Amino acid sequence: MGLSTFEGGIHPPEHKELAEHSAIVEAKAPSRAIIPLSQHIGAPCESIVEIGKEVKKGEVVGNPGGFVSAPVHSSVSGKVIAIGDFPASNGRMVPSVVIENDSKEEWAPLKDDPDYMSRNADELREMIKNAGIVGLGGATFPSHVKLSPPKEKPIDAVIINGAECEPYLTADHRLMVESPKEVVEGLKIVMKVLGVKKGYIGIESNKPDAARIMSEAVAGESNIEVHVLQVKYPQGAEKMLIKSILDREVPAGGLPMDIGVVVHNVGTALAIYEACRFGKPIIERIVTVTGKGIKEPKNLKVRIGTPVSQLIEEAGGFIDDGPVKVIIGGPMMGFAQYSLDVPVTKGTSGVIAMTSDEYEPTEKFGPCIRCGRCIDICPMGLMPSMLSLFSEKGFYEDCKEYNLFDCFECGSCTYVCPSKRPIVQFVRLAKSMVKP
Amino acid sequence: MVAKKKEHELIVSVSPHVKSDVTTSGIMWTVNIALLPAFIFSVYFFGPRALIVTSLCIVTALLSEWGFQKFTDKDTTITDGSAVLTGLLLGLNLPATVPFYIPVIGTISAIVITKQLFGGLGYNIFNPALIGRAFVLITWPRAMTTWMKPDAAFTSFDAVSAATPLGILKEEGLAKLLVEFGDKVNLYTELFLGHRAGSLGETSVLALLIGACYLLYKRYITWHIPLSFIGTVAVIAWIFGGEGWFNGDPLIHILSGGLILGAFFMATDYVTAPSVRKGQIVFGVGCGLITMLIRLKGGYPEGVMFAILLMNCFTPMIDRNMRSSVFGARKQVKEEAK
Structure with a gap:
């Protein structure tokens, strides 16, 4: 039997070799932490501090603005010195709290609980919610929402996503290699909260060491399976991962919970364990700092709020003075940055500095020659060529005929297009012009 | 005050930040290369006329595309290989003995009328080279159906006319075809190698398959x-x-x-x-x-x-009626059918 996979997908050059063997090291705490009040999908937080207030490490600085939201915490101990709009990695200005680090590293009181597994589902869910945990793979959907399925949608399987299909990124890889037990514990907590009997861990076959170590970690657990997946982008997209492992398809416009599945990233699983075991909120995460423009590619454990410029320094700085493209996230879906002052947030999985021989220079795009490559590889089975043609001509309503809103903007079509058409951007334009 | 640190030049663009190295012009030139064996065979079988006819088509294709784009104030695209491909394909679709104005006029109708007037590469409804051929076939039916025997020595412009195998099959039947070529095995071999009357590039199945295999291998x-x-x-x-x-x-x-x-x-x-x-x-x-x-x-x-x-x-x-099947809709369709 071949490796589990889905239909379509692409094989961009991986470049994981740059950082996959460097062990996670702790980055210096920032002298000033910029904590955006919106680091997740859903309602932004409301600040509960004012300028001049002393805060401790792990103290809440923003309360959730609704159910689909997650609190944010201070990643350092010190004094609030500014509250206002600051540039964030998505290119927008986001209300943020700036905290000057007093370097005392004083923690807010945490609820240490070695016996966390004896707590009931509601208590565990509450701890996860209070720890501000969101999808750390990059989607940043608040985790407690995924753990609160409505009664009419019974869940029967939990998948931990260790595919890490974006090129360059190795944070999840290192995390599985270095903290396998904690990831499995996190999975068991999720299974307990949802009352699920079956757990899966999906890992792409380009991480054989991670697959081996995770298999050893689940050796005693008869209800947890490690699935090795074909290396293919976007294998780590929720819908693709579920198709690969369980051969179930999330219906168009639906959610994984509609077919009884909940997916969490490995980083999220670890954070869930730490939240339940130690009461620790998300104040740090693993970030891969890599790319050919970086002197010493690394996997760093970084405080939320650390400016990107500091991470680049910790990784030896840029290789030369030439122009670089600095991307936050992966090269397929990440954002190019115009300032290095933006802070690391909960969703920052990587910082990639690309030199001119890695990134595609911006060029004029040509007409669609209808070669059908995008149709062949679209993981959602769409016709990206038609979407781009309609959108280019302003026929946004017609895009709906071609399932516009099923596109999750993985960028595979834009990767393969021989005419270098910005298909994803045409799709985004159309989505912004019509209602679903 | 601290001296301001030199700002690093940052490139900003939209995702995805990596792209495959396949390009439209790369594909077009590759198809041109894949047609080279057939082109070389055509010159070998039909002599210098083959070279001249095909060259005329390619040169006319480039000139008419360049001229049209100049005239309509558009960026020229003659280096993308698609005009060369149209010229080459049309040339390979003509008989060796055509008067030299036929390739020129055929190519102009292919490039200007069929391709550029519809909006250029990507917007044409019909295959340009084939419209070019249809145009000259209907306009000069006799010249376009006069074929020569593929034995011309390379230095000779003399042509002995002959019928194509399909022409013989249609007019005189299989028996006559076998008389011409000896037995069936001989017939198949000659057809496969391309030693027969016909359009310049169509005769040698061997040469065409070499190019076709290359394109299949490249997944073009x-x-x-x-x-x-x-x-x-x-x-x-x-x-x-x-x-x-x-x-x-x-x-x-x-x-x-x-x-x-x-x-x-x-x-x-x-x-x-x-x-x-x-x-x-x-x-x-x-x-x-x-x-x-x-x-x-x-x-x-x-x-x-x-x-x-x-x-x-x-x-x-x-394309409108046979769309790709959308993820998540496939299984539901099956269930509804039950």
């Missing part, structure tokens, strides 16, 4: 159109091509005429063929049916050109 074309096209021709030839039913000779029909050239290099044209794979199979089958309808019942001995052009008309309809 897939099996869908060629296989369904040739398969349909074979089945129809077997059922209706002989005396009585199920008695025809599919191999003769596959190896002669412009089928191999058409199926691998012209019906697979991205712009004018459906882009969804299952639609391509419908397209290929349609091409095969029309080809055999013309070959067996029509006024012309060969029908590949008209078959592809007619199916080009159906391409938008096929």
Whole structure:
């Protein structure tokens, strides 16, 4: 039997070799932490501090603005010195709290609980919610929402996503290699909260060491399976991962919970364990700092709020003075940055500095020659060529005929297009012009 | 005050930040290269006339594309290889003996009328080279159906006229064809190697397959159109091509005429063929049916050109009605059917 996979997908050059063997090291705490009040999908937080207030490490600085939201915490101990709009990695200005680090590293009181597994589902869910945990793979959907399925949608399987299909990124890889037990514990907590009997861990076959170590970690657990997946982008997209492992398809416009599945990233699983075991909120995460423009590619454990410029320094700085493209996230879906002052947030999985021989220079795009490559590889089975043609001509309503809103903007079509058409951007334009 | 640190130049653009190295012009030039064996064979078999006819087509293609784009104030695209490809394909679709104004006028109608007036690369409805050929075939039917024997010495401009195998098959029947070529094995061999009368580039199946295999290997074309096209021709030839039913000779029909050239290099044209794979199979089958309808019942001995052009008309309809199946909708459809 071949490796589990889905239909379509692409094989961009991986470049994981740059950082996959460097062990996670702790980055210096920032002298000033910029904590955006919106680091997740859903309602932004409301600040509960004012300028001049002393805060401790792990103290809440923003309360959730609704159910689909997650609190944010201070990643350092010190004094609030500014509250206002600051540039964030998505290119927008986001209300943020700036905290000057007093370097005392004083923690807010945490609820240490070695016996966390004896707590009931509601208590565990509450701890996860209070720890501000969101999808750390990059989607940043608040985790407690995924753990609160409505009664009419019974869940029967939990998948931990260790595919890490974006090129360059190795944070999840290192995390599985270095903290396998904690990831499995996190999975068991999720299974307990949802009352699920079956757990899966999906890992792409380009991480054989991670697959081996995770298999050893689940050796005693008869209800947890490690699935090795074909290396293919976007294998780590929720819908693709579920198709690969369980051969179930999330219906168009639906959610994984509609077919009884909940997916969490490995980083999220670890954070869930730490939240339940130690009461620790998300104040740090693993970030891969890599790319050919970086002197010493690394996997760093970084405080939320650390400016990107500091991470680049910790990784030896840029290789030369030439122009670089600095991307936050992966090269397929990440954002190019115009300032290095933006802070690391909960969703920052990587910082990639690309030199001119890695990134595609911006060029004029040509007409669609209808070669059908995008149709062949679209993981959602769409016709990206038609979407781009309609959108280019302003026929946004017609895009709906071609399932516009099923596109999750993985960028595979834009990767393969021989005419270098910005298909994803045409799709985004159309989505912004019509209602679903 | 601290000295301001030198700002690093940052490149900002939209995702994805990596792209495959396949480009439109790369594809076009590769198809040109894949046609080189057929071109070289044509010069070998038909002598300097082959070289001149094809060169005229390519030069005219470049000049007319450049001229039109100059005239309409557009950026020139003559380096992308698509104009060269149209010229080359049209040249390979002409007989060696045509007067030299025919390749020129055919190419102009291909580039200017069929390609540029419809909006240029990507917007044409019909295969430009085939429209060019249809145009000159209808305008100068005699010149376009006068074929020469493929034995011209390279230095000789003299031509001995001869009929194409499909022409003989249509007018005089299989028996006469076997007399011409000896026995069946000899006939197949000569057809495969290309030692027969016909359009410049269509005769050598061997040379065409070398190029086609290269394109298949590069995945610039897939099996869908060629296989369904040739398969349909074979089945129809077997059922209706002989005396009585199920008695025809599919191999003769596959190896002669412009089928191999058409199926691998012209019906697979991205712009004018459906882009969804299952639609391509419908397209290929349609091409095969029309080809055999013309070959067996029509006024012309060969029908590949008209078959592809007619199916080009159906391409938008096929693409609209045979869409890709959307993820998440597939299983539901099955359940509804139950």
